[in-house]
Structure formats: structure tokens, C-alpha cells
Amino acid sequence: MSETKLAYQKSDYTGKPSTLCKGCGHDSITNAIIESYFQLGVNPSSVIKLSGIGCSSKTPTYFIDKGHGFNSVHGRMPSVATGANVANLKLPTIGISGDGDTGSIGLGQFLHCARRNVDMVYIIENNGTYGLTKGQFSATADLGSKAKRGAANPYPTLDACALAIDSGATFVARSFSGDRKQMIALMKAAFSHKGIAVLDIISPCVTFNNHEGSTKSYLFAKENDVPLHELNYVPEAETIEVEMKEGEVRSIELHDGSHLTLKKLDKDYNPGDKGEALKLINESIASKTLATGLLYYQPDFPDHNTILNICSTPLVYLNEAELDPGPDPIAKLNASMK
Amino acid sequence: MDKIVNDFSIRVATVNGTGSQSSNNILFKSLFRMGVGACGKNMFPSNIQGLPTWFQIRVSPQGYQCLRENDDIAILMNAVTAHDDIASMRPGTTIMYSSDTIKFRDDEIKPGMVMYPLPVEELAKKITNVKLKQLLKNLFYVGAVQVLYGLDESIVEGVIRDTFKSKQAAIDANLEALKIGVDYAKEHFKKTDKFVFEKGNVNNGKIIMEGNAAAALGSLYGGCTVLAWYPITPSSSLAESLIGYFEKYRKDKDGKGKYAAIQAEDELSSAGMVIGAGWAGARSMTTTSGPGISLMSEFIGLAYYAEVPSVFMNVQRVGPSTGLPTRTQQCDTLLCAFASHGDTKHIMLFPSTINECFEMAQETFNLAERFQTPVFFMTDLDLGMNNWVDKELTYTKPKYDRGKVLDKEGLDKVKDWGRYLDVDKDGICYRTLPGTDHPKGAYFTRGSGHDEYARYTESPLAYTRNMDRLNRKFDTAKKEMPKGIVRGEAGAKIGLIAYGTSDHPVQETLDRMKNPNIKYMRLRAFPFGEDVEAFIKSCDKVFIVEQNRDGQMRQLLETQIRGYQDKMDSILYYGGFPLSADFIERTLKGKL
Numbered sequence: 001m002s003e004t005k006l007a008y009q010k011s012d013y014t015g016k017p018s019t020l021c022k023g024c025g026h027d028s029i030t031n032a033i034i035e036s037y038f039q040l041g042v043n044p045s046s047v048i049k050l051s052g053i054g055c056s057s058k059t060p061t062y063f064i065d066k067g068h069g070f071n072s073v074h075g076r077m078p079s080v081a082t083g084a085n086v087a088n089l090k091l092p093t094i095g096i097s098g099d100g101d102t103g104s105i106g107l108g109q110f111l112h113c114a115r116r117n118v119d120m121v122y123i124i125e126n127n128g129t130y131g132l133t134k135g136q137f138s139a140t141a142d143l144g145s146k147a148k149r150g151a152a153n154p155y156p157t158l159d160a161c162a163l164a165i166d167s168g169a170t171f172v173a174r175s176f177s178g179d180r181k182q183m184i185a186l187m188k189a190a191f192s193h194k195g196i197a198v199l200d201i202i203s204p205c206v207t208f209n210n211h212e213g214s215t216k217s218y219l220f221a222k223e224n225d226v227p228l229h230e231l232n233y234v235p236e237a238e239t240i241e242v243e244m245k246e247g248e249v250r251s252i253e254l255h256d257g258s259h260l261t262l263k264k265l266d267k268d269y270n271p272g273d274k275g276e277a278l279k280l281i282n283e284s285i286a287s288k289t290l291a292t293g294l295l296y297y298q299p300d301f302p303d304h305n306t307i308l309n310i311c312s313t314p315l316v317y318l319n320e321a322e323l324d325p326g327p328d329p330i331a332k333l334n335a336s337m338k
Numbered sequence: 339m340d341k342i343v344n345d346f347s348i349r350v351a352t353v354n355g356t357g358s359q360s361s362n363n364i365l366f367k368s369l370f371r372m373g374v375g376a377c378g379k380n381m382f383p384s385n386i387q388g389l390p391t392w393f394q395i396r397v398s399p400q401g402y403q404c405l406r407e408n409d410d411i412a413i414l415m416n417a418v419t420a421h422d423d424i425a426s427m428r429p430g431t432t433i434m435y436s437s438d439t440i441k442f443r444d445d446e447i448k449p450g451m452v453m454y455p456l457p458v459e460e461l462a463k464k465i466t467n468v469k470l471k472q473l474l475k476n477l478f479y480v481g482a483v484q485v486l487y488g489l490d491e492s493i494v495e496g497v498i499r500d501t502f503k504s505k506q507a508a509i510d511a512n513l514e515a516l517k518i519g520v521d522y523a524k525e526h527f528k529k530t531d532k533f534v535f536e537k538g539n540v541n542n543g544k545i546i547m548e549g550n551a552a553a554a555l556g557s558l559y560g561g562c563t564v565l566a567w568y569p570i571t572p573s574s575s576l577a578e579s580l581i582g583y584f585e586k587y588r589k590d591k592d593g594k595g596k597y598a599a600i601q602a603e604d605e606l607s608s609a610g611m612v613i614g615a616g617w618a619g620a621r622s623m624t625t626t627s628g629p630g631i632s633l634m635s636e637f638i639g640l641a642y643y644a645e646v647p648s649v650f651m652n653v654q655r656v657g658p659s660t661g662l663p664t665r666t667q668q669c670d671t672l673l674c675a676f677a678s679h680g681d682t683k684h685i686m687l688f689p690s691t692i693n694e695c696f697e698m699a700q701e702t703f704n705l706a707e708r709f710q711t712p713v714f715f716m717t718d719l720d721l722g723m724n725n726w727v728d729k730e731l732t733y734t735k736p737k738y739d740r741g742k743v744l745d746k747e748g749l750d751k752v753k754d755w756g757r758y759l760d761v762d763k764d765g766i767c768y769r770t771l772p773g774t775d776h777p778k779g780a781y782f783t784r785g786s787g788h789d790e791y792a793r794y795t796e797s798p799l800a801y802t803r804n805m806d807r808l809n810r811k812f813d814t815a816k817k818e819m820p821k822g823i824v825r826g827e828a829g830a831k832i833g834l835i836a837y838g839t840s841d842h843p844v845q846e847t848l849d850r851m852k853n854p855n856i857k858y859m860r861l862r863a864f865p866f867g868e869d870v871e872a873f874i875k876s877c878d879k880v881f882i883v884e885q886n887r888d889g890q891m892r893q894l895l896e897t898q899i900r901g902y903q904d905k906m907d908s909i910l911y912y913g914g915f916p917l918s919a920d921f922i923e924r925t926l927k928g929k930l
Contacts, residue, residue: 045779048618048772061782061794068772070617070644071784072610073636079566079607083614083622084772086598087564091618091773109610112603311594315563316619316771318596320736323561325587327733333555334730337545338371 012044013037015062020055025177025203026125030062032180033094033123036187037064048084048091052077052106055205056098056125075106078113081120082304088314089305092191093120100130103139103158110160114169117195119303121187122169124160124198125177127205142288162281164198165274165296170303171197172277172296177204182292189294195303202290271297342532344374346410347396350479351423353416355387357473360501361480362393363725364512367497368489370546370727373538375401378725379916384571384664390419400849401540403726404842407920410533413479414440415458421446432531434482452531456482456522464518467511474515481519486527488535491520545730549695549721552731553651554579556699557623558587561738562649564622565599566611571663572719573625573653577601580625609634609650613641616648617783619743619771621703623649628657628670631677638712639678640785642808645758645767647706647741650674651699651715653722656914665914666719668838671890674714675864681805685815686714686864690841692728694862695721698820700736707741709815710769718885720839720916742768749776756791757781758804765811812865819863822870826857832930833877834909837861837891839916840883846919847926864894871899874906881926883909885917 013034018027037047047067051057053074060069072080081095102110102124113122128141137147139158146152164172171193173186183201190197270276277296284291313322350365352358362378369376377396383389396405412427414420414435424433424442430450435442437455447453458475465471484494495513502508554576557565565584567577577599584597598615602608608624615622626634631652641648654670656662674686685705689698699715706713742762749755749770755778758767770779781792789800825848832855836844841860848858859873874880874895880902882892889908896903909925911917 043775045775045777046773050614066777066780068770068774068780069782069784070614071782071786072613073640073785076606076610076637079602079610080614080617082600082607083564083566083611083616083620084618085614086600086611087615087618087620087622088771088773108603109607112607116600305598308598308600309593309595310598311590311592311596313596314773315596315598315615318561318563320561320738322596323563323588324736325558325583329583329587330555330731330733334545337547338541 010038015065018062023206028177032183050081051096052101054098078109095122099126099138099140111167114164114167116304121190122198124200125203160200169198170195170298173294174200176202344397346533347406348411349409350393350413351416354389354391358476361476368494371493375540377403477515478519481516482523485523547692550576551579552692552695553699556696558583560700560703561621564615564620566608567625568605570627572723576625605630605633609637612648616646625651627655635678641712642682644783645710648712649702654718662914668885688837704739744768746776759790764814816865822859830855830857831878832856833880834858836883843917843919847922887912
């Protein structure tokens with residue numbers, strides 16, 4: 001991030017007023033997104049923000065009015081983002097999805113987007129319910145968790161983070177919409193990552209999934225949130241904050257040279273180990289705790305545009321002079337097709 | 339004895355996956371190089387290996403690119419289909435067959451049939467390249483055809499050399515097998531049928547090409563930079579050809595690609611990628627067939643309503659459902675005209691020839707960006723996957739029409755910009771590309787209700803205004819579509835209308851009937867321009883010739899150009915093989 005932080009005001013990152021329910025966790029996520037972009041000083045006009053359908057997918061209108069937004073079709077944000085990202089690899093790409101959008105109708109696109117390592121931040125605003133259609137279970141609802149009308153979910157949960165890791169995502173984190181500090185640290189790291197950064201953010205639904213018996217309620221999340229690390233994101237140009245003592249800090253270099261530092265809490269967790277990440281998630285599901293933080297990080301795998309070997313000039317700006325192969329290939333083909 | 343020179347049809351029946359395609363192409367290409375007007379069609383199964391396949395070669399002085407219903411010579415190498423094949427041959431025709439695997443009863447052989455038994459398995463023992471024996475057996479019938487019908491020996495040899503290029507071992511093995519066939523025919527066959535090839539000059543300035551390759555080349559020259567696709571017969575070779583051209587002609591000095599080609603996980607995803615890339619400002623396309631269009635339909639509606647340039651190339655096959663996936667039809671006309679839920683309608687182009695595949699493919703990108711909408715390039719398996727003889731392709735220096743795009747400087751000049759404001763009153767609005775570094779450059783794209791400034795709204799008035807403007811845009815498009823091509827006298831009162839591959843047999847039908855009261859319009863695009871209505875209006879009776887059951891183009895004409903329903907009639911073929919003039923002529927005469 002070469003832009004100086006002072007180039008933009010916080011107001012450059014705001015959007016339209018939210019039309020979500022009062023107290024919705026999604027609004028906290030929106031605020032964290034605004035704060036993270038602001039702190040990083042990203043040019044707001046360069047940001048593209050995409051979504052599918054659902055409550056979560058409405059949120060791109062609530063931040064960065066100055067960037068182009070695309071509210072596409074249900075579950076298909078990943079493909080639209082992939083297309084936009086290859087067409088113009090210079091644009092910071094953020095996709096906002098929900099648990100219905102990602103975990104059910106769009107599961108295939110989510111996994112393939114992870115597998116391609118598309119250079120984007122993929123945020124799942126996960127409340128374990130279909131809010132917009134008034135409270136049906138989603139695939140990320142926990143086994144046995146209760147819907148608003150009291151029925152228990154008979155199916156096991158799909159864990160978006162485990163699926164993302166398995167599919168090849170290179171940055172996978174979980175957070176909680178009530179933990180602003182952690183969200184901002186993770187988002188800033190995610191925005192700096194080259195490749196896909198999946199953030200599964202538990203965001204309780206205040207209307208349809210915030211009652212006793214739901215494992216994605218605010219109270220449940222607040223009481224069962226076990227942060228993996230205390231996170232602190234440090235851009236390249238700055239020194240590591242002094243309050244961190246040596247020995248407590250694990251520093252991970254991101255692609256743009258910036259660093260993500262992890263402060264260990266109660267265990268020595270290595271986010272570079274896929275097996276350990278999946279084990280932790282499985283334990284987390286079994287014990288019904290929320291292991292939050294950076295679960296998995298693999299900085300060495302090339303992102304989708306690198307895999308495709310796309311030239312540095314965005315494809316959208318290539319003109320006739322750069323694209324026209326001229327008359328020779330046609331003359332040669334004509335001669336060869338006889 | 340009377341000779342029939344360069345005007346007959348050959349059917350070669352083989353087993354799929356045994357290497358017969360290579361032999362058939364050698365046969366076809368040799369005729370082409372001899373200057374004989376040749377047409378080759380492959381009737382292949384949905385199968386990798388083992389099921390029956392037929393290759394039909396028709397030669398004609400006019401070089402017609404469509405088949406006859408009946409063949410004059412059958413080369414039967416597949417024991418499974420041989421009895422059905424001979425049953426479909428008429429008296430007096432010629433049958434060459436693999437005599438150690440096929441035994442015909444006397445009652446199967448019709449009066450006047452000329453029989454050439456070719457002991458393929460016995461001759462195969464002479465092949466020294468044991469590894470390639472199975473493939474090389476197919477050269478025997480090429481050798482026999484060379485002797486019996488007069489293929490030029492040096493031309494056949496030249497074709498074999500060009501086919502296998504620098505692979506000397508393959509060339510030697512093929513030439514050896516060819517010679518085994520030649521020697522056997524010379525020694526054992528007495529020519530008693532009338533058919534002969536003679537060198538001609540009808541192929542000067544012509545090439546052999548598949549429509550899919552031509553469309554791919556057109557996409558390259560049309561400035562396509564993003565291809566997202568999912569494999570489906572018969573469109574896969576279009577995508578694969580384009581990738582081949584990309585790799586060859588679209589690398590920058592550092593070896594990086596000035597393109598992105600993505601094989602998506604399904605058709606929904608490929609449509610999404612195309613729309614994402616089109617929204618971002620790239621010329622993007624997908625290749626698919628009917629089932630893919632069905633899957634993409636939700637996205638197509640989004641692109642229509644959110645007004646995102648996007649190109650959909652549909653190489654049609656036989657539906658519904660899986661249908662006959664390796665056979666040809668024009669059965670997606672209505673599907674593509676109105677793809678998606680809600681009020682949607684789309685621009686379609688209908689190429690008929692290799693040159694049109696090349697040229698119209700380029701034009702689809704201009705139309706998509708000019709009208710900011712999905713554009714359908716409607717071809718079919720026959721045009722896409724068969725080898726066609728057509729005139730050489732012509733290079734035209736490309737000039738991309740990027741449509742109404744406001745960049746930073748453009749935004750400075752306008753006082754009031756709204757993404758869906760109809761400033762020019764032609765229904766086409768100004769868009770900006772994501773990343774435009776200007777405080778008022780951004781807008782929000784959505785499939786939900788939006789006003790002139792791209793703001794979310796559920797207002798009935800705003801919704802209606804927007805839908806009416808989309809109609810105006812479609813009306814503007816009507817004036818800019820390629821016109822129909824008319825043949826015949828203006829005063830003729832019987833009209834034929836056809837499109838795409840149906841053009842070739844219709845042209846032949848007109849040549850045969852020489853009826854001055856029949857004229858013909860070949861449609862090349864939807865929406866229909868005023869010329870289409872004028873044509874219909876000038877006729878007492880109009881027959882729409884198409885390759886589907888329900889007369890889909892006729893339905894489209896009836897709903898889009900009202901008031902002429904009573905004079906419209908259909909000539910429909912939907913069996914999955916390419917349409918023939920025999921069928922059209924017979925059906926038309928029955929209706930006149």
C-alpha cells in the first residue's frame with residue numbers, strides 16, 4: 001500500500017445508510033471494513049465490491065460509495081468477482097457473502113474461487129440463518145441449534161473455514177462481529193494478502209437467530225469466543241508497536257512486504273499448518289467454541305492472475321494496437337488450410 | 339459407359355475411435371486439392387470409442403456444402419451397421435465393404451449394385467507397423483477409392499505428408515498402408531460403376547476450416563480478452579481453438595498473456611465470469627450449447643437488466659435435455675431470444691459460413707459494448723464442427739467500438755451523470771469502468787430495481803421508465819443489425835426465409851427449382867430490421883425453413899412482426915443430421 005494514509009478522509013469510505021435491522025452484526029462488519037480501508041489508505045475509487053443475494057449482500061452499498069459495486073445473483077458473487085479481477089488486476093476486490101449465499105446455493109463457486117486463489121477478500125457474514133426470507137436454517141447452522149420457531153436443526157454444520165482451507169484458500173480467518181479490534185486487524189491483513197483471503201465472521205441475526213438455543217446468537221458467540229491470537233497489523237513503513245513483548249510475537253510477512261503479528265494467547269498455534277488448522281476447527285465444532293483468529297495462512301501459492309500469467313496492464317485497457325495480431329496470421333492460416 | 343463426374347455422394351461407415359477420421363480427412367482434403375467441389379460431414383456418436391460413425395463426402399460441380407439424402411457409394415467398414423447401411427442404399431449403387439468381417443446375404447444385394455469386397459483383416463497382416471495396425475487399416479479404402487475413382491496419387495501422398503508433418507515414421511506407415519489398398523484394388527477390382535473424380539478448379543482461393551475455429555479466430559481479432567467456458571459438445575473446440583490462438587498471438591514481450599482463459603466449474607460460473615469481466619470493461623465471452631444457456635439464464639437476465647456487455651456463443655445441438663448431443667439443430671432460437679425470467683430480449687447473430695463465423699464473431703463484441711447487453715452468436719454443430727470449404731478469410735484492420743464509456747476526462751465534462759440516464763434518447767446510457775479515478779465515477783450495479791442514477795428503488799414509475807428505455811434501446815439495435823440477404827426477383831410472390839446453416843440447402847433448392855416466383859431472404863440477426871417486414875409484406879406466402887420442431891424463428895417473426903401470421907408456413911427438419919436440399923425441395927413442392 002503505497003498511498004499515504006492522509007490522502008483520504010474516513011468519509012471517503014462511507015456508503016449509504018444501512019437498511020438492515022437495528023443492531024445487526026453485519027453493520028459492525030461494515031464499520032470494520034470502512035475503518036480498515038481508511039487505516040490502509042486505499043484509494044476508494046479503485047475498490048470494487050461485489051456480493052450475491054441476502055442481507056449480507058446488501059452491505060456493499062453501506063461502504064465506499066466512491067467504488068464500483070455489483071450486487072449480482074444469489075450465490076454467484078465468486079464468479080463475477082473472478083471475472084472482474086482477471087479483467088482488471090489492479091482493482092482491490094472485496095466480495096461480501098452470507099452463509100446461505102456461500103454455504104448453500106453458492107457453495108460450488110465459493111470452493112472454486114478458493115481453489116483458484118482469486119486475489120480478493122471474501123467476507124462471509126455468517127449468522128446461520130436465512131434472514132431475508134425470515135428465518136430458515138442455513139447450511140452453517142449448527143447441528144441441534146434451534147430456529148426461531150423452536151425446531152432443532154437435524155443436519156451437521158458446514159464449516160466455511162474448513163471448506164476454504166481444504167479447497168486451497170491461502171488466507172483463512174474467523175472472527176466475530178462483536179470483536180471490532182480483531183476484525184480490523186484481520187481485515188487489514190486480508191486486504192494486503194495476494195490471493196484469496198476468506199474471513200468467516202460470525203454475525204448474529206438480531207431478528208431471527210439471536211435467541212437461546214442458537215449457537216450463532218450474540219450471547220453465545222460472546223461467551224464462547226476463544227481468540228487464537230491477539231492480532232496486530234503493521235504496515236511495512238512502521239515499526240512494530242512497543243507494547244508487545246518479545247517472545248510473544250509471531251510475525252508473518254505478507255506479499256506486499258507488510259507484516260501481520262500474532263500474539264499468542266494460551267497455545268502455540270501455527271497458521272501455516274493445514275492439518276493443525278483443520279484439527280482446530282473440528283475441535284471447535286465439537287466443543288462448540290469459536291476459535292477466532294487467523295486459522296490458516298499460505299503466502300507462497302500464486303494468486304489466480306499469476307497462475308493465468310496475465311500481463312501487468314489491465315486487460316480492460318488493452319486497445320487495438322496491443323491486441324490486433326495483424327494480417328500475417330490470417331495469411332498463414334489461409335495458406336495452411338488447403 | 340456413361341460417366342458421372344464429380345457429382346455424387348459417398349458414405350463411409352466405420353467404428354468411432356478407430357482412426358477413420360484421419361483417413362476420411364485425407365480423402366476429403368485430396369479432393370479439395372484436386373479442385374473438386376467437395377463437402378464433408380461427420381455423423382458421429384456421443385462416445386469416445388466403439389459406437390458407429392459415418393462420414394459423408396458429397397462432390398458437386400457447384401461445390402455445395404450440404405449433403406444429398408441418398409448416397410451413391412457406401413464404404414462399409416463397420417459390421418454392426420453394415421446390414422442397415424446396405425438396406426438404405428438404392429439399387430444401382432456401389433458397395434465397398436470389409437469382406438472378412440461383413441457377409442451380405444444375396445437378398446440384401448439390390449439389382450445393379452456394384453460390390454467391391456475388401457479383405458481388410460487379411461490385408462492388415464501385411465502392415466509392418468504393428469503398433470498402428472488398427473489405425474492404418476483405414477487407409478485401405480482410401481487406396482481403393484484412389485484406384486477406382488481417380489484420386490491423384492501425388493496429391494494423396496502430399497496430403498498424407500502434410501497431415502503428419504515431421505513425423506516420418508507415421509508418414510511411411512500411412513503410405514505403406516495406402517499402397518496395400520492401392521495394389522489390392524488394382525489387382526482385384528474391375529471398375530463397373532460410373533462414378534469418377536476429375537481434377538477441376540472450383541477451389542481456387544478457398545480454404546477448409548471448421549466454423550468453431552473461424553469463430554475463435556474472429557473472437558481473437560474482435561479483441562476478446564476474457565474467455566470463461568465449460569466444456570460441452572459441440573462448443574468445446576471453439577474455446578480450445580481460441581485458447582490456441584491466444585497462446586500463439588497474444589503474448590507480450592515478457593511472455594505474459596494479453597488475455598485470460600478460464601475453464602469454469604460449470605456454465606453458471608462461466609456466465610458469471612463473463613459478466614464480471616464485461617462489467618469491469620473487458621471484451622469477454624463464453625462458449626456453450628443449449629444446456630449451458632439454460633444454466634446461464636439467470637445471469638443472462640442480470641446482464642440484460644444491469645446492462646453488462648457480454649458475448650454468448652451458442653453452438654447448438656439437439657435438445658431437449660441431453661437430447662442428441664453430437665447432432666445438429668437450430669433449436670435454441672427462442673431460448674436465446676428471451677433467455678431469463680422477466681421481460682428480457684436479446685440480440686442474436688446467425689452466421690451461415692466460415693467467413694461469417696470469422697466476421698460476425700468480431701462484430702458481436704462491438705454490438706455487446708455498443709448496446710451494453712448480452713449478444714448471442716448462434717451457430718450449430720454442423721457449422722461449428724464440420725470441415726467447410728469457403729473462400730479465404732480476409733483481414734480488416736480492427737476498430738473496436740467500445741460504446742458509451744466515460745473516463746475521467748469525460749466525467750469532468752459532464753455536469754450530471756447517471757448510469758441509466760438516457761442522454762442521447764437512443765436508450766443507450768453512459769457507463770464508467772470500475773477503477774475510474776474520479777469522485778463521481780462510481781455507480782452501483784444491481785439486478786434489483788434501480789433508477790436513472792443506479793440507486794435502489796421499488797418505485798413503479800422508475801421501474802417502468804427503465805423497462806421502457808430498455809425497449810428503446812432494443813429499437814435502436816434493430817436499425818443497426820446486419821440486414822437480411824435477398825436472392826430472387828423483387829416481384830416474386832413466394833418467399834423463403836432461412837438462417838444459419840439452413841442457407842446452404844435453400845440456395846441449392848433455388849438452383850434446382852429455377853422458379854422465378856420464389857425469392858429468398860436469409861436472416862442474419864435478431865431483432866429484425868425493417869427489411870424483414872418489407873420482405874414478408876411483399877410475398878403472398880412465406881415459408882420459414884428451419885431445423886427445429888416448433889418453427890421457432892417463425893414464432894419469433896409472428897410475434898415481432900405482427901399482421902402476417904396467415905401467410906406464414908414452415909418447412910421443418912429436426913432429425914439431427916444436416917439439412918438437405920432434397921428435403922426442402924420435396925416439402926416445398928408438396929406445399930405449393
